Amino acid sequence: MGTVVISIDAELGWGFHDHAVADRPTDRIERSRWGWERLAELLAEFRIPATWAVVGHLFERECNGAHVGHPSPSGWFAHERGDDPMDEQYRFAPELVEALVESEVDHDIGSHTYSHVEFDADYATKPLARAECDRAIEAAEAAGLSMDSFVFPRNRVGHREMLAQMGFTCYRGHVPDTAGDGPYTGPLRKLAAATVVTDPPPLVEPTVDEYGLVNIPASLYLFGFEGPARRLLSATVGDPIVRQAKLGVDAAAAGEDICHLWLHPNNLTTEADLTRLRDICAHIDSVREETDLTVETMRTVAARTKPEDVSAV
Template identity: 50%
Template sequence: MGSVVISLDAELGWGFHDLETLPRNRVESGRRGWKACLELFDEFDVPATWAVVGHLMLESCDGIHDDYPAPDGWFARERNAWRDREDLRFGPNLVDAVLAADVDHEFASHSFSHVLFGQPETDRELAAAELERALEIATAWNQSVASFVFPRNDVGHRDILAEYGITAYRGISPYREGVRGFVDSTVRNRSLLVRPTVDEFGLVNVPASMFLFGFEGPARTVAESVWADPMVRQARRGIDEATRRDGVFHLWFHPNNLTRPRDDQRLRSILSYLDRTRASTDLTVETMGDVARRLEHARGVDGGAVATDSRV
């Protein structure tokens, strides 16, 4: 029997501040989607890993960030175009809502300012600063951090994560996304389960299985008009597979992906199905931290010999 993991990249405007052209509907939907996610998770009693950009937890700042080793212009949008957009730069009330939720969510890190860890311009000093500042803010909030989600899934500087006490990260999905991924999993009957592993730094890599909003635009509209929401069908397949086999079905998305009621309905349909399946089987819902603790326990029981998820 496997498990289901849901992780979210909680970033508001920080997920877009370095882009020249902004996806306006998503930029403006961050707070709406965040609240919708919390309501749905509470309704169906589903815990998730919330990877939060650390800057959101500040009450205010001047946008200058003196002595921060960021590239020139990194905070330019915050200082200029978004100077009066506190709703995009700060979200302590939203983070409070995650921590106060009835469901026991995992608080995780998504860096301090959404720096891309795998890019050449992100040197060791900057990666360390991103993590150190995020952890300082978390500590001020009396929160510990065990899991990390790389901005835009751009994996890099994993050794630094280990040095700062992180135990798990979301790894790159081994599967294709969008229409091609849907074809692979349905027509070719490809598995949607992933195998968490322990990397060379002792970190638990919990790879993504499926991006919930990888099938959008006209293709989604056509599919829903003649058939059903393809991502709901795919998620149900992943949940069903986790009831038959060992492994993890790891679903991820951003709160700002929920831009309209039909996006809320997509998540509602999946959580409702997950809740019904969990009630009638031994399927469990885990956070990334839960997976890491489970693998660490298995390694301890086996004298450190376990390098992969022993249930896979």
């Protein structure tokens, strides 16, 4: 019996706050709430639970932007202050989280740190990692939630011992770049994968690491092939990511491993993006009805992988 897992990096504007203002993708930021709401609606429509790894600051309703005592690099919270701060709707979102909790779908609310710190970056000291975990947990607990799952911002894995100490039980790990084994590199590799490769994305198996955490690696980023090439291929041979995702779902249904799909709500900026997700969700639902395929969250995968150390679900 195979499984599909969907994990979501729920960050709104926090995913880009460390970029120079001129380098921030304004289209993705400005559509991030729209994308979040549409994604939640799609998952509810198809009864698909997901792991929403939420930046902890989004649980907050207000702040002064100072974050006194937080051991962050100089200027880390500058986007909250100054003459032209990032709009509050991209820094606070308690009502969006509340809607997920109240959904009829049993979503897993996990952590994406408190302020989108990359845990393996040079600036990410141990005190900073602890503060990010502490504040994220406190913000979630104030909303009546406990968190088991952790997704590293930009998939930069680090300070895993800290996660174990703070009570997390699982995280989304890396998966080898198997596409690099062929004759193509760079942009050509992506084009080859979209047009030539017919193998599914790598299925994964959860493992317990040296800190007792359950590592649930990713299989496929659902927005890793974009731009003019995507539009051209979608108009001729169909959306290549949809094809890859369907191959992964089918492979999981035929075996016992996991197809772990992931995305950001701010990836959804157009109706074409919604169509991609709808096609994938519809396929998951169809295969689930016809086979023994299950759809799980990171939390439930961790619970069955190492049940004695995972809180009740």
